[in-house]
Amino acid sequence: MSSAVIAAPTSAAQDRVLALARRVLEIEAAAVSALAEQLDAGFVTAVDLILASKGRVIVSGVGKSGHIGRKFAATLASTGTPAYFVHAAEAAHGDLGMITAHDVLVAISYSGTGEELLKIVPLVKRQGARLIAITGHPESPLAREADVHLNGAVKEEACPLNLAPTASTTAALALSDALAVALLDARGFGADDFARSHPGGALGRRLLTHVSDVMRSGAAVPHVGEDALLADALMEMTRAGLGMTAIVDADQHIVGIYTDGDLRRSLASGCNFSTARVADVMSRNPKTIHAEALAVEAADMMETRRISQLLVADGEGRLIGALNHHDLMLAKVI
Secondary structure: OOOOOOOOOOHHHHHHHHHHHHHHHHHHHHHHHHHHHHOOHHHHHHHHHHHHOOOOEEEEEOOHHHHHHHHHHHHHHHOOOOEEEOOHHHHOOOHHHHOOOOOEEEEEOOOOOOHHHHHHHHHHHHHOOEEEEEEOOOOOHHHHHOOEEEEOOOOOOOOOOOOOOOHHHHHHHHHHHHHHHHHHHHOOOOHHHHHHHOOOOHHHHHHHOEHHHHOEOHHHOOEEEOOOEHHHHHHHHHHHOOOEEEEEOOOOEEEEEEEHHHHHHHHHOOOOOOOOEHHHHOEEOOOEEOOOOEHHHHHHHHHHHOOOEEEEEOOOOEEEEEEEHHHHHHOOOO
């Protein structure tokens, strides 16, 4: 069975591909940039309309606009604004019953003349729901029917034929993102709220996992007293396998730490491990963290301080736990 040999593109062909790609990016970047100049008081009205709503945001569209609408609804739902997507064609065949008088419909159509959307608009308005339209034509039928119109007009599509929705869908996506972020800010939606909306992903782990969830505690925390010999400290380090041991006073207050790095320095100085006290060679006043802190804060502290282990202390400086980079990796915090 023979396999076709793909000829390497010529230099001229490569140049054409790269030139076309750069032109697409330039056109779409210009389209998004132009939206900032097109924003007016209508955008503020749209935000206020959604904030005042006692229902949900229903997003609808057809074709490429429908894809943008699905993403917009998902972004709203994950940032504090209850929302879902309804396909305009499906709405006309039963799904219209999902829309109530308390809802706000966001209809996305660049032309503003989509038959499927225009069929359901009068029915939605008759129910008492409010309408926000995102189009590229302020004088279109959909824009005229809307309570608020957001102008997503672009100078040209990035498609060489000026036909395929490219710059116009990018503009609609950017405009919907701007609306979602404005709503997020107005609602005071914070990092903790975001984590609760994303408990299963990496963001959720970073924002919901606390030091207490990943730290070692009890007998798993290596520690010795201030009067311990260096040899005893080494045995404790070996037992726990954390690459360090905490040094505590009689009341379990942290007074120091002895790490693998301290061990290398002790060897280089010719220290007598049988007679030396760990208090004489330990690192005093080590950095600690509270159990209630986010695990990502522990990771940031380790990176900033260039350390591999961290002791966990209570409010009075007593040792209650310890963790290292490996513990954070197992918890998928880093």
